[in-house]
Amino acid sequence: MRGAVIHAPGDVRFETLDDPQILKPTDAIIRTAVTCVCGSDLWPWRGLDATEAAHPMGHEYVGFVEEVGAEVTAVRPGQFVVGSFATSDNTCANCRNGWQSNCLNREFMSTCQAEYVRVPNAQGTLVATDEHPAEESWPGLLAVSDVMGTGWYAADAAEVRPGSTAVVVGDGAVGLCAVIAAKEMGAERIIAMSRHESRQRLALEFGATDIVTERGEDGVARIKEMTGGIGADSVLECVGTAQATQQALHSARPGGYVGFVGVPHEVAIDGKELFFSHVGLRGGPAPVRRYLPDLIGRVLTGRINPGKVFDLTLPLAQVAEGYQAMDERRAIKTLLKP
Amino acid sequence: MRGAVIHAPGDVRFETLDDPQILKPTDAIIRTAVTCVCGSDLWPWRGLDATEAAHPMGHEYVGFVEEVGAEVTAVRPGQFVVGSFATSDNTCANCRNGWQSNCLNREFMSTCQAEYVRVPNAQGTLVATDEHPAEESWPGLLAVSDVMGTGWYAADAAEVRPGSTAVVVGDGAVGLCAVIAAKEMGAERIIAMSRHESRQRLALEFGATDIVTERGEDGVARIKEMTGGIGADSVLECVGTAQATQQALHSARPGGYVGFVGVPHEVAIDGKELFFSHVGLRGGPAPVRRYLPDLIGRVLTGRINPGKVFDLTLPLAQVAEGYQAMDERRAIKTLLKP
Structure with a gap:
């Protein structure tokens, strides 16, 4: 088979690779329907995460089950399945608590x-749709496997409630999906922080009520102005830089919440500052598996359409161009078709 | 009148001071019934917080109203009142949200x-008892004004729920009161981390089900052992040092909560570590005013007896000995009688 391999910053190649095999009785092999490039894939692309040795890339997938290990009974060959970037047995203590992305047997895709693709922990990870979904639903379901599930978690961790005010920091695919989540959870006011026109448009289409273009402390000042001087009930941090984290923490009101889902890069939080802010904070890799059945339903009924974050579609063979387009902000997110 | 003044580390004097006066129409003057020394008072006593110029000390109080400003109608001279170490107008946006310790007009006592004592924002800060409470209730009511209210907030911020497992880091007066709070909120298992026998006894009397004497990562390992390998649902951090904060964060299970109420001293939280832990975190000066009516009721009905944290009672004139005894851990907390 063929797939993407990163060799160095800016060097992702489409290569012939060994076909994946069932290695454990809990594995499944799927034939990829569609896959994509994640904002977090840009860290090694940009050299901000080290690439010590060449390795395959990608953690988002939907597809058709080809083969299952002996212990996998929840899905069967031929079914269309959605999973998560973090695999989970869905039976351990953390899974039972709803934290499947911290499964004691977790393996990241x-x-x-x-x-x-070989999917470990297939029994607890994969959710099959009742029937094969129409191809136009595939991008939405693919989004659910990562960015939509992550945006949902951001809103959940930030305790978005009906009638509340939510701020979304970050206008990448996750931030845009976080807007969808905040709207679905009933936020009355959703302020998207974005300075890119195409992303602003999508944010508004997804349910944002306001756009703030200022960043950093200027952005915080605007949020304060818009929220009676105290800040927002919920802030959804979808970037992961130190600046975005500070912006998020400073934008929340005393007693408010920050949900942070951008993988932190060189972020240190000052204990005393957090203390006196009274802001509640929770982050992490989203427990997408917890949300899968619900989110698959919302996509298949057309209630939400997170597939719109894919504004560039390429053949899988052109995966490198998919990275490049996202790096240069010509695309929000690249869909790849095998 | 006379009161305590700190001049330098280890140098607290009982001196003649000007009688406090009504400075604003929102002030009240109270005659102190009892007051006390706080664990946080030991920071300047030990020289860990700088004392640049001599100043009065103390932020815990219950007493009798002597005089009120023109705008104070909620309490009247002669009443017995309980307040909070953070004064609040109880009308601003933060107060209405329940975060009176972040009142827009806050002044710390x-x-x-x-x-x-002059109490600013008296209208929103002071709560009068229906009648003069018996003198044996004064220590409990005094505890409510700070350590009991703070322990309650620790449990609240750590989202202690019926049937859950709570760990209390810190065996000072706040930690011991946090045990009371966890029990009142229905925790099934309450693990107190303490290596001092007298404090262990009180923790057990207050409702702790287990004592862990190990500290740091050894303590964390013990907690993991006791919680099926994953950590506790709720951890109540009642110290404020970097070590205690790490211990608390590492003792919580994925998806668990840390409530941190010890004022952080040189605490930096690594963003990536917090992220991958999935632990929710909230701290701050306790919004005691939110809890006052409830906690006063629990003390006056005898349901809780946080006054037991006072294991040394001295005349106010011997305030310096009160500090010294706490510093040397001869006393958990010193009650001072004017």
Whole structure:
């Protein structure tokens, strides 16, 4: 089969690779329907995360089950399945508590920009749709496997409630999906912080009521102005830089919440400052599995359409251009078709 | 009148001071019934917080109203009142949200180890009892004004729920009161981390089900052992050092909560570590005013007896000995009688 391999910053190649095999009785092999490039894939692309040795890329996938290990009974060959970037047995103590992305047997997906993919912990990870969904639903379901599930968690961790005010920091695919989530959870006011016109448009289409273009402390000042001087009930941090984290923390009102889902890069939080802010904080890799059945339903009924974050579609063979377009902000998110 | 003044580390004197006066129409003057020394008072006593110029000390108080400003109608001279170390108008946006310790007009109390005290924002801060409480209730009501209210907030911020497992880091007066709070909120298992026998005894009397004497990562390992390998649902951090904060964060299970109420001293939280832990975190000066009516009721009905944290009672004139005894851990908390 063929798939993407990163060799160095800016060097992602479409190569012939060994076909994945069932290694454990809890594995499944799927044939990729569609996959994509994640904002977090840009960290090694940009050299901000080190690439010590060449390795496959990709952690987002939907597809058709090809083969299952002996212990996998929840899905069967031929079914269309949605999973999560973090695999989970869905039976351990953390899974039972709803934190499948902290499963005691977790393995992160990492080879999904390929024609076939091995999914560990398939029994607890994969959710099959009742029937094969129409191809126009695939992008939405693919979004659910990562960015939509992550945006949902951001809103959940930030305790968005009906009637509340939510601020979304970050206008990438996750931030845009976080707008969808905040709207679905009933936020009355959703302020998207974005300075890119195409992303602003999508944010408004997804349910944002206001756009703030200022960043950093200027952005915080605007949020304060818009929220009676005290800040927002919920802030959804979808970037992961130190600046975005500070912006998020300073934009929340005393007693408010920050949900942070951008993987933190060199972020240190001052204990005393957090203390006196009275802001509640929770982050992490989203427990997408917890939300999958609900989110798959919302996509298939057309209630939400997170697939719109894909504004560039390429053949999988052109995966490198998919990275490049996102790096240069020519695309929000690149869909890849095997 | 006379009161305590700190001049330098280890140098607290009982001195003649000007009688406090009504400075604003929202002030009240109270005659102190009892006051006390706080664990946080030990920071300047030990020289860990700088004392640039001599100043009065103390932020815990219960007493009798002597005089009120023109705008104060909620309490009247002669009443017995309980307040909070953070004054609040109880009408601003933060107060209405329940975060009175972040009142937009907040002033922290700082002169309470004295015979008379000026209370700013008296209207929103002071709660009068229906009648003069018996003198044996005074220590419990005094505890409510700070340590009991703070322990309650720790449990609240850590989202202690019926049937859950709570860990209390810190065996000072706040930690011991946090045990009371966790029990009142229905925790099934309450693990007190303490290595001092007298404090262990009180923790058990207050409702702790287990004592862990190990500290740091050894303590964390013990907690993991006791919680099926994953950590506790709720951790109540009642110290404020970097070590205690790490211990608290590492003791919580994925998806659990840390409520941190010890004022952080040189605490930096690593963003990536917090992220991957999935732990929710909230701290701050306790919004005691939110809890006052409830907690006063629990003390006056005898349901809780947080006054037991006072294991040394001295005349106010011996305030310096009160500090010294706490510093040397001869006393958990010193009650001072004017």
